Amino acid sequence: MNITESWGDLFYVGLNGLEVLNSTHEPIPVTTAPEPYLNSLTTVNACPRDMNSIPGQQQDHRTLEKLFNNKNNTVDDRNMWLIPFNKGEDHTIEIDLGEKRQITGLRFYNYNKSLEDSLRGVRQVIIKIDDKLVTPKKGITIRKAPGFILPGQDLGQVVEVPFRAGWSQEQIIPVQKSIST
16 A cells, blocks of 8 residues: 555654454454564564654654554554655555455554644555555545544454446446455
């Protein structure tokens, strides 16, 4: 996927969490490194990877693995992922599940540190699966996080793939029933 727009921050963009959903809409376990997770075949890469890719920022805790630590409904930035953002450049996340898997969607948890910092959240994202576009060419909009948490509130937004809301049949690129990222 390629993040093309934030909710207004000109310098950073991030997420609280990301889930890949299987055929029953349950999250598929995803890790950012194959070791020490011996039962995991997944690999995740991001470019830029995280805030530590900025020279002099080697101790920042908003790292890639936080996308998959299941602590998504939070305002604690120790459980968030953040990257430098330059409008017009690519900001990508690649997930390899290690085997063919049927997926039905992605659940996004947008950046939610505070009301002001929620402007760092992802606004527009283009999603491809196996190099096939499954969103419109300009991407889809991820709703802005509120900047706070209410008890029992789940901030996740599910984007089904292929994304079809508002598309004509000509715009939808056919994807096989069994797809993987």
